[in-house]
Amino acid sequence: xxxxxxxxxxxxxxxxxxxxxxxxxxxxxxxxxxxxxxxxxxxxxxxxxxxxxxxxxxxxxxxxxxxxxxxxxxxxxxxxxxxxxxxxxxxxxxxxxxxxxxxxxxxxxxxxxxxxxxxxxxxxxxxxxxxxxxxxxxxxxxxxxxxxxxxxxxxxxxxxxxxxxxxxxxxxxxxxxxxxxxxxxxxxxxxxxxxxxxxxxxxxxxxxxxxxxxxxxxxxxxxxxxxxxxxxxxxxxxxxxxxxxxxxxxxxxxxxxxxxxxxxxxxxxxxxxxxxxxxxxxxxxxxxxxxxxxxxxxxxxxxxxxxxxxxxxxxxxxxxxxxxxxxxxxxxxxxxxxxxxxxxxxxxxxxxxxxxxxxxxxxxxxxxxxxxxxxxxxxxxxxxxxxxxxxxxxxxxxxxxxxxxxxxxxxxxxxxxxxxxxxxxxxxxxxxxxxxxxxxxxxxxxxxxxxxxxxxxxxx
Ligand code: ARG
Numbered sequence: 001x002x003x004x005x006x007x008x009x010x011x012x013x014x015x016x017x018x019x020x021x022x023x024x025x026x027x028x029x030x031x032x033x034x035x036x037x038x039x040x041x042x043x044x045x046x047x048x049x050x051x052x053x054x055x056x057x058x059x060x061x062x063x064x065x066x067x068x069x070x071x072x073x074x075x076x077x078x079x080x081x082x083x084x085x086x087x088x089x090x091x092x093x094x095x096x097x098x099x100x101x102x103x104x105x106x107x108x109x110x111x112x113x114x115x116x117x118x119x120x121x122x123x124x125x126x127x128x129x130x131x132x133x134x135x136x137x138x139x140x141x142x143x144x145x146x147x148x149x150x151x152x153x154x155x156x157x158x159x160x161x162x163x164x165x166x167x168x169x170x171x172x173x174x175x176x177x178x179x180x181x182x183x184x185x186x187x188x189x190x191x192x193x194x195x196x197x198x199x200x201x202x203x204x205x206x207x208x209x210x211x212x213x214x215x216x217x218x219x220x221x222x223x224x225x226x227x228x229x230x231x232x233x234x235x236x237x238x239x240x241x242x243x244x245x246x247x248x249x250x251x252x253x254x255x256x257x258x259x260x261x262x263x264x265x266x267x268x269x270x271x272x273x274x275x276x277x278x279x280x281x282x283x284x285x286x287x288x289x290x291x292x293x294x295x296x297x298x299x300x301x302x303x304x305x306x307x308x309x310x311x312x313x314x315x316x317x318x319x320x321x322x323x324x325x326x327x328x329x330x331x332x333x334x335x336x337x338x339x340x341x342x343x344x345x346x347x348x349x350x351x352x353x354x355x356x357x358x359x360x361x362x363x364x365x366x367x368x369x370x371x372x373x374x375x376x377x378x379x380x381x382x383x384x385x386x387x388x389x390x391x392x393x394x395x396x397x398x399x400x401x402x403x404x405x406x407x408x409x410x411x412x413x414x415x416x417x418x419x420x421x422x423x424x425x426x427x428x429x430x431x432x433x434x435x436x437x438x439x440x441x442x443x444x445x446x447x448x449x450x451x452x453x454x455x456x457x458x459x460x
Contacts, residue, residue, distance in 0.1 A: 025085045035121035042217040064098040110201035112231040112319040117197045137345035145171040153358035161365030164429040169442040177250040184243040192236045195220040199227035202318035232318040241305040248298040255291035270352035294340045304329035375426040
């Protein structure tokens with residue numbers, strides 16, 4: 001019935017049922033309730049302090065809000081979709097509980113600045129939670145790297161074996177990615193942490209409100225400077241979704257490697273039972289579903305980002321109802337990113353590393369051919385010439401089904417007379433990796449240095 005609506009004054013007829021179903025957001029925005037209550041409490045305290053409403057009324061409203069919070073927490077709150085969204089459900093319930101005095105809560109406020117406030121409070125908390133999970137993930141990458149500073153595997157380009165690298169070095173590549181992800185979330189947090197409340201519907205309010213007092217109560221670092229901007233902007237949501245998309249892209253690449261490495265073809269790792277699933281038909285199967293789903297869910301988060309960008313691109317100032325469509329994609333992306341980061345951080349240290357398989361693979365595929373060329377260069381040959389010589393040696397081995405390491409020093413001398421016995425060390429996978437001492441290289445001493453640096457300065 002139109003008379004039940006909080007905005008029903010100028011309406012004669014009831015809303016069409018289908019329209020009610022189409023326009024409601026209660027089914028998904030109810031999870032904003034803790035922030036809605038928190039925001040309303042700060043607002044009502046400010047109204048009383050500024051003498052916009054009587055102190056006694058404010059006390060009644062605060063008590064009513066506390067009771068409602070208890071109902072919401074205890075699962076006894078009577079949700080009613082005819083009240084559209086969580087904001088009007090709480091306000092209607094307040095009036096049910098304390099009478100018309102509850103109607104003073106919405107003084108100097110609109111749902112437009114109210115919903116902007118709720119999303120900012122929600123996203124600030126979720127971003128902080130995600131940051132904590134990301135720190136855990138970085139720790140788990142470091143722990144796994146520390147356990148694998150002796151393990152060599154082939155590094156790949158084009159998914160072809162390229163040069164031997166330490167497994168610790170490979171894992172620390174992801175550490176660097178996750179560190180940048182964390183930096184991105186830290187960077188966007190202050191842009192979330194701005195108070196929009198007090199912008200009212202779009203133009204500000206005639207009441208003598210104190211927005212800085214509200215900001216202090218709610219822990220906001222700043223107060224928005226333009227009321228139109230504050231109620232109509234969701235770029236902080238897009239910031240979050242962009243950072244979440246990059247994070248998911250990184251998680252997806254790591255997941256892809258876990259899928260590949262746990263396959264029979266690679267056999268580099270074995271998944272812990274707790275993080276794998278079986279097949280309903282093939283009894284032998286142990287599938288990397290967590291990694292696959294992380295890779296797959298990346299699409300959802302990208303989807304959320306594209307949804308928000310598209311929802312916002314054609315909107316005139318200020319608030320438009322289109323913006324109600326920000327919530328489901330945001331909630332989904334938040335839940336997805338948190339779950340993926342959490343599971344990855346718990347799975348990584350439990351992967352069983354098959355160091356022998358990794359090393360065998362590193363021995364194959366002429367991964368030290370560059371080292372042969374470098375050896376010749378160290379003895380004065382121009383690199384291009386050395387590259388050609390090493391290439392010929394590789395071709396010879398290919399024809400004879402041999403590895404470079406299988407060639408005797410005399411056989412090698414046939415390609416370049418300057419070759420000496422010390423070439424053997426250059427052709428070993430250990431030697432290859434340990435000589436890559438350049439800053440950022442895979443040499444063990446470099447990797448250990450980086451690990452130490454991380455341990456002493458970056459992990460809190
Ligand atoms: N449920 C709405 C949303 O999520 C709240 C704001 C409604 N404002 C309005 N002017 N209808 O966007």
